[in-house]
Amino acid sequence: MSDVAIRVDGLGKRFSINSRQESYQTLRDTLANAALAPFRAVKSLATNNDDGPADHEDIWALRDVSFEVKTGEVVGLIGRNGAGKSTLLKILARVTEPTEGSAEIVGKIGSLLEVGVGFHLELSGRENIFLNGAILGMKRADIKRRFDDIVSFAEIEKFIDTPVKHYSSGMYLRLAFAVAAHLEPEILLVDEVLAVGDAAFQKKCIGKMEEVAGEGRTVLFVSHNMAAVQSLCTRGIFLHNGSISTDSTAAAAISAYLRMLEQSVSQDLLHRTERRGKGDIRLAKLEISTGATDRSQTLATGRPAVFVFHLTNMRPRTSCIFTIYDDFGQPLATFNSAVRGPEDAPDPALETALACYVDELPLVPGRYRLNVAISSDNELQDHIEGAAFFEVEQGALRGRAVIKGKGYGRVCLQHHWKLPV
Amino acid sequence: MARPTSTALKGNRDATQIVFIKPSKGWVSLDLKTLWEYRELLYFLTWRDIKVRYKQTFLGAAWAILQPVVSMLIFSIFFGRLVKVPSDGLPYPLFCFAALVPWTFFANGLNQSSNSLISSANLLKKVYFPRLAIPLATVLAGVVDFILAFIVLLVMIVFYGVRPTINIVWTPLLLLLALVTSLGVGLWLSALNVKYRDVRYIVPFLIQIWLFSTPVAYPSSLLSEPWRTVYGLNPMVGVVEGFRWALLGANTAPGLMVLASAAAALIILITGALYFRYMERTFADVV
Numbered sequence: 168m169s170d171v172a173i174r175v176d177g178l179g180k181r182f183s184i185n186s187r188q189e190s191y192q193t194l195r196d197t198l199a200n201a202a203l204a205p206f207r208a209v210k211s212l213a214t215n216n217d218d219g220p221a222d223h224e225d226i227w228a229l230r231d232v233s234f235e236v237k238t239g240e241v242v243g244l245i246g247r248n249g250a251g252k253s254t255l256l257k258i259l260a261r262v263t264e265p266t267e268g269s270a271e272i273v274g275k276i277g278s279l280l281e282v283g284v285g286f287h288l289e290l291s292g293r294e295n296i297f298l299n300g301a302i303l304g305m306k307r308a309d310i311k312r313r314f315d316d317i318v319s320f321a322e323i324e325k326f327i328d329t330p331v332k333h334y335s336s337g338m339y340l341r342l343a344f345a346v347a348a349h350l351e352p353e354i355l356l357v358d359e360v361l362a363v364g365d366a367a368f369q370k371k372c373i374g375k376m377e378e379v380a381g382e383g384r385t386v387l388f389v390s391h392n393m394a395a396v397q398s399l400c401t402r403g404i405f406l407h408n409g410s411i412s413t414d415s416t417a418a419a420a421i422s423a424y425l426r427m428l429e430q431s432v433s434q435d436l437l438h439r440t441e442r443r444g445k446g447d448i449r450l451a452k453l454e455i456s457t458g459a460t461d462r463s464q465t466l467a468t469g470r471p472a473v474f475v476f477h478l479t480n481m482r483p484r485t486s487c488i489f490t491i492y493d494d495f496g497q498p499l500a501t502f503n504s505a506v507r508g509p510e511d512a513p514d515p516a517l518e519t520a521l522a523c524y525v526d527e528l529p530l531v532p533g534r535y536r537l538n539v540a541i542s543s544d545n546e547l548q549d550h551i552e553g554a555a556f557f558e559v560e561q562g563a564l565r566g567r568a569v570i571k572g573k574g575y576g577r578v579c580l581q582h583h584w585k586l587p588v
Numbered sequence: 589m590a591r592p593t594s595t596a597l598k599g600n601r602d603a604t605q606i607v608f609i610k611p612s613k614g615w616v617s618l619d620l621k622t623l624w625e626y627r628e629l630l631y632f633l634t635w636r637d638i639k640v641r642y643k644q645t646f647l648g649a650a651w652a653i654l655q656p657v658v659s660m661l662i663f664s665i666f667f668g669r670l671v672k673v674p675s676d677g678l679p680y681p682l683f684c685f686a687a688l689v690p691w692t693f694f695a696n697g698l699n700q701s702s703n704s705l706i707s708s709a710n711l712l713k714k715v716y717f718p719r720l721a722i723p724l725a726t727v728l729a730g731v732v733d734f735i736l737a738f739i740v741l742l743v744m745i746v747f748y749g750v751r752p753t754i755n756i757v758w759t760p761l762l763l764l765l766a767l768v769t770s771l772g773v774g775l776w777l778s779a780l781n782v783k784y785r786d787v788r789y790i791v792p793f794l795i796q797i798w799l800f801s802t803p804v805a806y807p808s809s810l811l812s813e814p815w816r817t818v819y820g821l822n823p824m825v826g827v828v829e830g831f832r833w834a835l836l837g838a839n840t841a842p843g844l845m846v847l848a849s850a851a852a853a854l855i856i857l858i859t860g861a862l863y864f865r866y867m868e869r870t871f872a873d874v875v
Contacts, residue, residue: 182873194784258609261716263872269610276607280714287636289643294636301632302715 172354172385173236173259177268179409180229180254228254229409232268236387236402238353241380243400243417244389245424247441247552251409252389253358256280259387260356274385277304277352283343288332292323292342295331299346313349320371321345341368348375354385373399393421393495408441425494428536428553437479439551448485448548450539452477453555458524467562468532468569468579472525474502478541481519485543489523489554493577494534500578505542529579532561532571616865623718630721630728637729652733653740655696656688663688667805676807678836682748686836687804687828689741690763693734694770694824695795697727701774702791705782709875719868720861723778727771734763745835755834762830765846769823769853775860779867782875803828808845820848823856 229251236242244252257263259270260278285302286295296317300310310317318324321341323334331339357376376399380386390396396403396417403420405413405427413423431439437451454475457463466472476487486505490498502523504511514522536556541549563569569579623630642649660681667673668680675683701723705712708722745752781787802824803810811819820826820842826849829842 192784193786194780194790195786197784257713257872261607261609262713264869265609265611267611269608272607272609273605275605278716281710284714285711287640289640290636294639298632298636301629302711302717304629304717307628 170238171235172238172240172272172274173234173387174271175235175255175259175268176233176270178229178232178255178258178265178270179227179267180251180258180263181225181227181266183225227409229258229265232406232409232411234404234411234414236385238274238385239383240402241386241388241400243396243403243420244387244406245391245393245396245403245420246406246412247428248443249441250406252406253280254409255406256356256358256387256389272354274353275351276354276356277350278356279303279347279350280356280358282340282347286331286339286343289330291330292318292321292327292334295342296346299343300349303347303350304352305350309351317342317345317349320348320375337368344368344372348372352384354387355379356387358389359391391496393425394497397421397495429556431553436551436554442549442551444541444547444549446549447480448482448541448543449479450476450541450549450551450554451479453537453539455555455557465560466528466530466557467560468530469527469562469564472528474523474525474537475520476522476539476541477520479519482543485521485541485548487521487523487539487541489537489539491530492536492538494536497577499530499535527564527581528559528562529564529581530559531569531577531579532559533577534558612869614866615862616868618720618861618865619718623720626717626721629717630725633721633725634728637725638732641729641733649736652736656685656692656737657740659688659692660685663805673806674810676809676832678750678832679748682744682750682836683807683832684805685741685744686831687802689734689737690766690827690831691799691802691804691824692737693730693763694766694827695799696733697730697767697770698773698777699791699795700730701726701771702777702781703788704774705778705871705875706785706788712871712875719871720775720864723774723864724771727767727774730770731763731767741835750836752835753837755837758830758834762827762834762846765823765830765850765853766827768857769827772853772856772858772860775857775864779860779864782871783867798822798824817844817848820845821852823849823853825849826853 228249232251232255244255246252254263256278257280258265259272260276260280262278262280283299285299287298290298296314297307297310301307318327321338321344323338323342326334326338331342334342373395376386376388376395380399386399388396388400400417403413403415403417404411405420405424407427412427413420415423431441436453437449442449454473454477455464455466456473456475457466458471458473474489476489478485486503488501488503488505490501492498504521504523534556535558536553538552539550539554540547561569561571564579565581663684664681668675668684673680704723704726705719711722712719777787777791801822808816808819808825808829826842826846830846830849833842
């Protein structure tokens with residue numbers, strides 16, 4: 168038997184931008200267009216000019232992607248949002264069709280693009296296990312056989328006959344993941360489902376994934392969590408702008424990805440093309456410094472930090488949300504200007520900028536990056552991943568030295584001890 | 589390159605399943621085989637629809653009965669009493685209720701299946717399965733409502749002292765005809781609805797027009813023969829007149845008319861299923 172589990176050959180997927188933003192049309196417009204078409208044709212003949220560029224433009228979300236995965240390999244797919252990871256997974260899961268190319272999958276596929284698909288709030292936990300299991304492709308007999316395992320994995324024995332609308336969000340996610348975790352496919356396609364639930368549950372999920380990987384099953388795993396990719400995957404594929412940029416070991420793919428993120432930082436923010444949002448307001452410049460007195464660029468643990476976001480223009484009710492990530496892509500903290508605190512104040516000197524002040528930076532020495540989102544009136548205007556990188560040097564938090572130690576967390580908290588004499 | 593492996597593996601296909609993924613072009617087969625493989629999912633989706641319907645609605649089962657009963661009362665007052673529409677010699681309430689029971693099944697199935705893909709958008713975007721299962725499950729779930737209303741119809745038949753004939757055995761086939769029609773139109777509309785979101789505004793209007801072009805409130809015996817058969821091209825004409833004939837012994841043996849209805853219903857179903865399959869490839873991207 169051939170040991171190739173997945174073979175992808177020149178796969179490509181095209182979206183038209185038109186159909187991306189407003190995916191559906193109305194029959195009314197289509198009929199009206201059809202009725203007016205002859206008039207337009209006559210008009211363009213008469214004026215003898217083209218109507219300029221076509222009113223929709225095509226984007227290749229995925230282009231010319233080829234690779235093979237051997238049975239038993241655990242492959243991490245990494246890349247930015249919009250790099251094509253999820254599109255690739257969706258094609259392999261047969262949710263959407265490719266525009267060109269082909270793929271061949273040998274073995275029983277289980278795809279987990281989201282946990283809890285098809286869950287119905289009115290139905291009980293028991294009913295949802297059967298429904299969701301069937302949706303994920305399990306046979307009724309299999310679900311019955313594994314029912315007790317699923318319930319105990321989810322830790323919801325007492326509530327199994329309660330409608331899931333009465334579940335806490337944690338219970339809901341545990342149940343959803345439990346069903347998925349008991350699929351027994353030969354090939355598993357997973358999309359970022361581990362990023363749910365509390366830490367203990369995440370650990371359990373990762374454990375389950377390790378178990379699956381250890382059983383010699385083939386796994387294709389999309390994640391933004393570099394730590395998870397590093398520890399789970401034997402191989403990494405880094406997708407960039409819809410094609411494979413690096414296909415190597417997990418470590419090599421991760422470092423290629425991080426290098427790309429850093430390189431794009433050197434670009435002028437306005438020249439960055441990989442951004443989402445409406446675009447009426449855009450992030451033009453991002454300044455990170457230690458504050459007004461000494462405008463040092465180098466941040467240090469326990470020292471002040473100021474993040475200044477310069478926008479192209481300003482509108483009322485514009486807010487800025489940014490998140491600090493560690494170098495493994497783990498989010499550490501989010502800041503949101505729309506949520507007001509008593510110390511927030513207007514500053515006439517800012518004009519089209521927003522500034523965020525952190526009095527004592529509670530991050531251990533290391534490298535961090537920022538994702539920034541700008542919105543106005545609850546509408547996303549701009550979103551840039553990896554808008555900036557910054558380095559934190561060794562320092563002290565209220566006089567207590569903070570030492571970097573691998574695996575002991577990235578955040579430090581102000582604290583004190585009481586000790587015996 | 590891919591060929592040798594796959595043919596080599598075809599030998600033990602029972603053990604290993606191979607999936608080929610490539611862009612599909614033009615019209616595609618209905619692929620009823622895959623639908624059959626997913627029959628358990630179809631069962632669960634139907635079961636979910638039934639469960640949810642009877643759990644959520646305050647009135648529960650009463651709703652399934654109330655809907656045709658209220659229509660019957662209104663029709664009996666306005667058409668039966670005031671306008672004095674002929675009713676083939678049958679008591680008017682019974683005459684129109686025997687038509688309203690399959691009609692309600694048809695109209696609800698049509699209405700719900702045409703919205704079924706939109707309301708299952710998340711499912712379409714995240715999991716693979718034959719998409720035909722969604723509208724099919726919706727229409728099938730309506731059978732429970734039908735059975736409840738049908739029991740009321742049987743009670744009314746006894747109440748009015750009508751003796752059913754042996755023709756009652758045709759009822760399941762007539763129900764099937766209503767189901768085929770409902771599903772056929774539902775497939776057309778659900779697939780259109782994904783692409784053109786204003787289709788849902790057309791559906792209630794379509795149902796209303798269809799109701800009045802179907803002999804629910806009046807008998808088709810108002811027409812004479814060649815025209816009655818032509819009238820049967822509206823599949824619901826065959827269903828409604830068939831119900832009256834099978835259950836109430838109306839002297840309107842539908843014959844040719846039902847054949848015309850069955851042919852029309854099959855054409856709607858097959859073209860609907862083909863169009864649905866043609867559009868299916870874009871559902872996940874558009875919905």
